[in-house]
Amino acid sequence: MIGVGLIGYGLSGSAFHAPYVHVTAGLELRAVVSRDPAKVRVNRPDMRVVPDVTALLAKPDIDLVIVASPDALHAEHAVAALGSGRHVLVDKPFATSLADAERMAAAAAASGTLLTAFHNRRWDADFLTLQDLLASGRLGRIVSLESRFDRWRPTPATTWKEARSGGSWYDLGPHLIDQALVLFGRPLGITADLASLRNAAPAPDYFHAVLRYPDKRVVLHSTKLAAAHDLRFSVHGTDGSWIKHGIDPQEAAVLAGKLPGGAGWGHDPQDGTLVLPGAAPAPLANRAGDYRLFWQALARAIRGEGPNPVPPADALAVIELLDAGLRSSAHRVEVLL
Structure with missing residues (x-):
């Protein structure tokens, strides 16, 4: 049995980590x-609660540490856990700077323990469906992809997450960037525009980034001022298009108090639309999403039975693009990679 210690019990720790460890x-x-x-103890009455990371790392029965603390503490907590010989899972964003991300990767290499990042949206229903569609070749050569996480949250919340450095670029951006990298690899350059568009917004709540590839463009977009916020993917190829509305249901299910699993878990009922020349638009059934696959792969990797589901190099690549996007927006130029 792999003993797990969880740093932080906010939304991330309580909804995205603890329930999945449980199952x-x-x-x-x-x-x-x-x-x-x-x-x-509201929902974990017998849980051992410790006051700080030092106390957690003093426990001999902890093998894996999940870092779900505020972003600015990710590097400090991860490096401390790695230095104590523990495996480490870091919530997104992996780090708040490229230097910190590199320091974390170096600490993992020095300790010989596993370090991974929580890029759970690789196991979204729509993203798994999109991967299958691209692998089938039905759309031909992909020339453009737009990936959106829009919201309708016109009034900024009074939480540290709303004021985090980089704003929504460092909150939602890691998901969209990681998915783009999984699909197409490292781009040649990035042009990004970050802005604070809501009244009294403490940090950017809008981003529009274009990743330039030799033969395609990938657009990553998010705003918190979209009353119509249903579009998720728009993908166009030389032989057809795929349009997807709606969002993977797993997050909402866990927030509603459901444990991951059971009949219909991860089923997205809002199918995408496949548009092929000469044919009527047709629904394309979604694969079921399943974040449990990340956790199962993580357990196997710790036991030495399989690969790291999200290696440090993948996490570093995301932070590199986040950092480049900040510089692009600040200087209004394309940043080459």
Whole structure:
């Protein structure tokens, strides 16, 4: 059994990590770092709660540390856990700077332990469906892809996440960037525009980034001022197009209190539309999404039975693009990679 320690019990720790540890064979949540034990024990009454990371790392039965603390602490907490010989999973964003990300990767290499990033949206229903579609060749050569995470949140919340450095670019951007890199690899350059468009927004709440490839363009877009925010993907190739509305249902299900699993888990009922020349637009059934696949792969990797589901090099590539996007927006230029 792999003993798990969780740093942080906010939305990420309580909804995206603890429930999945609970349902993954071979993983056992044994301690949580939190300044609010009562909050943890609302739904985990017997959980061992410790006041800080030092206390967690003093526990001999912790093999895997999940870093779900505020972004600015990711590097500090990950390096400390790696230095103590623990495997480490870091929530997104992996780090707040490229230098910190490189320091974390170096610490993992020095310790010989596993370091991974929580890019769970590789296992979204729509993204798995898109990967299958591209592999089939039905769209021909892809010439453009637009990937969107829009929201309708006109009033900024009074939380640290709303004021995080980089704003939504560092919140939602990692998901969109990682998916683009999985599909097409490293682009030649990035042109990004970040802006704060809501009244009194403490950090950017809008981004529009164009990744330039030799034979295609990939657009990553997000705004929190979109009353019509249903478009998720728009993909065009030399032989056809695929349009997808709606979002993977797994996040909403867990936030509603459901444990991952059971009949219909990860089923996205809003099929995409396949448009091929000479044929009527037709629905394309979605694959089921399943974030549990990440956790199962992580457990196998720790046991030495399979590869790291998201290697540090993948996490570094995302941070490189996040950093380049910030510089592009600040100087209003394309940043070459």
